[in-house]
Amino acid sequence: MNKVKILIADDDKNIQFAFQRAFESKGYSVFTANNGIEVIRLTEKENPSLIFMDISMPKMNGLAALEILKQKGSDIPVVIITGIGTMKTAVSAIQLGAYEYITKPLDIDKIYVVTQRALEMVSLREEIIGLRAKLAEPSSDYEIIGNHESMQEVYKKIGAVSTTPNFTNILITGESGTGKELVARAIHANSPDKDIPFIAINCAVMPENLIESELFGHEKGAFTGAIDNKDGKFEAAGNGVIFLDEIGDMSLDMQKKLLRVLQEREFYRVGSNSLIPVKARFITATNKNLENQIKKEKFRQDLFYRLNVMHISIPPLRERGEDILLLFHHFVHKYSMRFKKEIRAISPDLINILNQHNYPGNVRELENIVERVILMCMGDVLTQSLLPENLKHSVLSFDTPQFIWAENILPLHLNDARKIFNDKFEEQYIKELLNASEGNVVKAAKMADVDKRTIQRLIKKYDISKNLFKSMDL
Structure with a gap:
């Protein structure tokens, strides 16, 4: 395992030595710089995880070095070292993008706390980047694409809830087409037991007279047509995941029965008196505002609280415009590979129309548009003429x-x-x-x-x- 690298930038050799001794005792690898020019050079050469940098240094001061690092796109956390009399400068450093500042004389305990917090942030960011890359793999069944800050929160929550115990219920909300089932599958795929079953049920399309038998199972003769015993989805899931999509469309009668399952972690098959334990995790999703549904007496408040232990909200595509082009190119690659077409360029007019469209159908709508455009393209350039007529005139x-x-x-x-x-x-x-x-x-x-x-x-x-x-x- 590689050692964590920390860069100390200060023209005071005593400060350098104090940092070096403190950090090396913790097992970190330490590099030192005397001025801002050396900071830029060592950052590019060593790629440290964290930088401590004094403001007052010869040749190039800390603020100038910080500004150059940010212009180069560096996301390495920089902790500014400042004297009591230069607090205004420290505030300027924070505005330039410094992670934190500490004042002289140095407090070693505070330095350790700041270091730990900064390194935890770096670790979390790397975990999110890795998860985002994994979720975006075209070969996966759970392509989730997006760089917008709201999607960063989604990635973070996927990573967090994937490791929670099976009895922790998860509610995913978002408009139709935002990818709620993809998020549910991503949680399952990133859990320690990803090989266990994932069973999805759409509550909006399941007929009312069938949903109870489908979820709970039934005994032979329990009702007309029950010619054999049947395992329900709760039983078939075992230790896996039950994904109840469009939970907001479930009838109040079924909501009552589901609530009992969540409370007692057990159920009866239809027509049976034998209790069966429930070991599966419940992930639910809806495009409805359940709190409004509660006010309209269309959704049980007690069930809402049971489901909403962990909540993931997926933003609509119109609120993360910077992701449109990213998603577009992802789908272009996906469908050009699928349909064996070579696309070399995209016209600015097409991009402009796609950028201004409101996407009521969200990511699913954009994907459908791209699939059509690739199918219709007879050459190697995607132009606005390939778009559906209604989309051409929607701007x-x-x-x-x-x-x-x-x-x-x-x-x-x-x-x-x-x-x-x-x-x-x-x-x-x-x-x-x-x-x-x-x-x-x-x-x-x-x-x-x-x-x-x-x-x-x-x-x-x-x-x-x-x-x-x-x-x-x-």
Whole structure:
């Protein structure tokens, strides 16, 4: 196992020695630097897990070195060392992206605490990256793609709940097409006992008169048509996973029976007096707001609390726009391989339309679009002409009445209505600029006759990824 590497940057040899002695006693590998230039060089050469860096150093100070590291895309946590009189500078360092700061004189106990916390963060980040890569493998049955911060939370929770005991119930919520079953399967696949059964039941499509027999099983003669004994899904799952999809559509009568199973961890087959223990884990999912369903008396509150021990919320695709291009390329690769087609390029117009679409069907809708586009493509370039007609015309233009009145603004005061219109205009205008400039911010600023910072501010305000507008060669 490789030793954890820690870089100490301070022009005071006594400070270097104190850190070195403290960390080497803990089994860490320590490197030292006297100035910011050496920090940049050693970071690129050794790739440390953590950096402690003084602000006041010759040749290049700590702030300058930190700024360069961040510009290079480094995500190594940097702990700034500062004197009592330079606290304002320490705050500036935090704003530049420093992980933490400590003050002189140094407190070894605090250093150990900060180090442990930083290394735990690094470990968790690496675990998430590894899990994300694993979940995105095209060969897997649980492709989950996304870099948006909301998806980072999903990955983190998948990793956490995969190791929880079987009796811990998990509720997955999200709109249709967001990938709730994929998340459930990912939890199962990343558990220590991934070879155990995973049994999925869709509560929305199962007829009411069959669902009890399907879940609980039945004895011969229990009802008309019960010509043999039958094991139910609860029994067949053994120590595995029962995935109840669209739990919000389950009838109140079945909810009552399910609640008893979760409370007692046992059940009766239909027509039997013999109790059967339940050893399976329950993962449930719904596209409904169960708390609203409780208020409408369509869902039991006590069952909700039983199911909602661990909660994973999957964001809709429209709220993580930066993932659209990532998902698009993933599906292009998947379906070009499946249909044995060689795709070399994608037109910016197609990307622009996909980027502006609202995706009511979420990731599933995008995947269906890509499958159709690949099937329809007779050459090696994907263009907007391959899109379904309804999608081509779904992007609103400035002179479309629906664009102006889409938010039903008439009941609002004039100033509020004007703000809604102005925000929509700004967002659409910036997207059109980026499309025309193929994602080049400098070019977009010149076209709009504003400075580069204005374009960058609006991109940040409307959470727009400029990469979505670049012409992509495959």
